[in-house]
Amino acid sequence: xGKEIYCFDEVDSTNIIAKELAEDDAREGTVVIAKTQTRGRxxxxxxxxxxxxxxxxxxxxxxEIPPAEAPHLTLVTGVAVAKTLKRxxxxxxxIKWPNDILxxxxxxxxxxxxxxxxxxxxxxxxxxxxxxxxxxVDLFPEEFREGATSLKKELGREVDSxxxxxxxxxxxxxxYDDFKNxxxxxxxxxxxxxxxxxxxxxxxxxxxxxxxxxxxxxVNSEGALILELDNGDLRKIVSGECIHLRS
Ligand code: BTN
Numbered sequence: 574x575g576k577e578i579y580c581f582d583e584v585d586s587t588n589i590i591a592k593e594l595a596e597d598d599a600r601e602g603t604v605v606i607a608k609t610q611t612r613g614r615x616x617x618x619x620x621x622x623x624x625x626x627x628x629x630x631x632x633x634x635x636x637e638i639p640p641a642e643a644p645h646l647t648l649v650t651g652v653a654v655a656k657t658l659k660r661x662x663x664x665x666x667x668i669k670w671p672n673d674i675l676x677x678x679x680x681x682x683x684x685x686x687x688x689x690x691x692x693x694x695x696x697x698x699x700x701x702x703x704x705x706x707x708x709x710v711d712l713f714p715e716e717f718r719e720g721a722t723s724l725k726k727e728l729g730r731e732v733d734s735x736x737x738x739x740x741x742x743x744x745x746x747x748x749y750d751d752f753k754n755x756x757x758x759x760x761x762x763x764x765x766x767x768x769x770x771x772x773x774x775x776x777x778x779x780x781x782x783x784x785x786x787x788x789x790x791x792v793n794s795e796g797a798l799i800l801e802l803d804n805g806d807l808r809k810i811v812s813g814e815c816i817h818l819r820s
Contacts, residue, residue, distance in 0.1 A: 574602040574632065574746040581605070585612040588687060588701040591631035595689070595697040601635040602746075606738065613703065616672070616685055622717050626707035626725075628734055632745065634698045636753060643688035643698055644812045647672045648764050648796045649752045650684050650700050653745040655767045658682075661740060664727055667769035670789070670798050671812035674704075675769055679722035681705050702741070707731045758794065765792060775800065777810055785810070 577600065584590050584607040591605045607629050613621035623629045634646065651668045658674065658681070659666040667675040674682035685701040705723035713721060724732050752760060765771065770789045777785045777800070785808060787800035798810040 574749065575604050575742040576600075576602055578604045578606060581607040583607060583609050583611060586610050586614050586701075587629050587631040588614060588685060588699050591633050591699040591701075592687070592689070595633045595699065599633050601633060601697075603633040604630060604742065605633075606630040614685060614701070615683055615703075620717075621683065621685075621703055622713050623703065624708055624712075626709075626734075627723075628702070628704040628706050628738060628741075630738065631699050631701045632742075634700060634749070636695060636698065638695060640688060640690040640693060640695055642795075643686065643690075643695060644671065645752065645757055645796050646688075646698055646700055647684055647686045647812055649748055649757075649760055650686070650702065650745065652760050652763045652767065653748040654682055654684070654702060654704070654741065656748075656763070657737070657741050657744045658724075661737065662724065662728060662732075666767065668764060668767040670768065670770040670792065671796070676722055676724075676727050678720075678769070680720055681722050681724060681727070704737075706734050706737065757796075761792060761794070761796060764796075768792070770798065 587605040587607050594603055609625045610623035610629050613623035615621040651672055651674060654674050655666050655668055664676050669675055672684040673680045682704040687699045689696045707725045708723045710718055710721040710723050748760060771791055773789055775789050787802040789798055790801045791799045793799055800808045800810060802808055
C-alpha cells in the first residue's frame, strides 16, 4: 500500500481520480491524496465538504473476493482508521455502523467504498477516506456541521497530517493483509469492540422509503447489522443502507 502515491492540490474527488487510474491499470495499493476537493462525495450521493486542512484520500485495491464481500472492506478500513486514531491520540474513538468513525458521539471520518465488478468478479475497489483533521467544522454549512467534529477541535491543537497519513497507510496495510489471509472474523471482533451502534436503538431508512426501527444487537459474520425489531423479530441489514442512531 502506498508504493505509488499521487498528491494533488485540488481535485474534484480523489475517488474519481482513483477510479480513472484504476481503469488505466494502476496497481493495487495506489493512493490518491488531495489537499482539497471541489466535488467530494459522501455516501448515498451526498456532498462531502473537503476544505484544506483535512485528509482526503483514496486507495485502489484489487482483492480476489466475490463482489458480495466488497462491503467487508468498509469495515476493514474503519478498523484501520479507528485503531490509528486511538493509538495516536488516545481519544474516545468509536465506529458507527457501517462506516463512520466517531470521537465521542461526533463524526470525525467517513469512508466511501466503491466496488467495480465485471462478470461477477471484482476488477478493483476504491476506498475513500475523509478525515476532518485540521478543519474548522464550525464553519461548515449547518446540515454538515451538526454531529461533526475535527481532530483539531477535540485535541485543541493541530495535528501533523503527513505523519498521520503515513501511520494510517501502515495500519491499513496490516489490517488489509490480515483480511486477505482470512482474518475477517478477527477484524470483525475488533470492529465490535469499537462499535457504538451495538446496544443502541436505531432507525434505518431503506432505499424505498421504508423505515426499520429496532435495537442493534450485533453484527453477523458477513458484517451485516442485526436488529431486534419492536415485535422481537430479528432483521439483517446489509451496508449500503442508511442508518440513524437514536438515543
Ligand atoms: C461518508 O461518510 O458519507 C463518506 C465520506 C467519504 C469522503 C471521502 S474524502 C476522500 C474520498 N473522495 C471522495 O469524494 N469521498 C471520499
